Amino acid sequence: MLTILLLAFALMLVIEGLLPFLAPRIWRETFRRVTELSDGQIRFIGLSSMLVGVVLITIFR
Secondary structure, eight states, X not given: OHHHHXXXXXXXXXXXXXXXXXXXXXXHHHHHHHHTSOHHHHHHHHHHHHHHHHHHHHHHO
């Protein structure tokens, strides 16, 4: 179980590193826009992301 968790974490790091590596200017602009969102909007994005992740885990498990 620990091995799968570490592999999932490693894959997350690779995926999150793709945009800053391939398109740093777009990544910076996107990050700047996110900092201008309200706390509620950021929380909604986080909640939506977690729900999609749980659904995908449930489907592909």
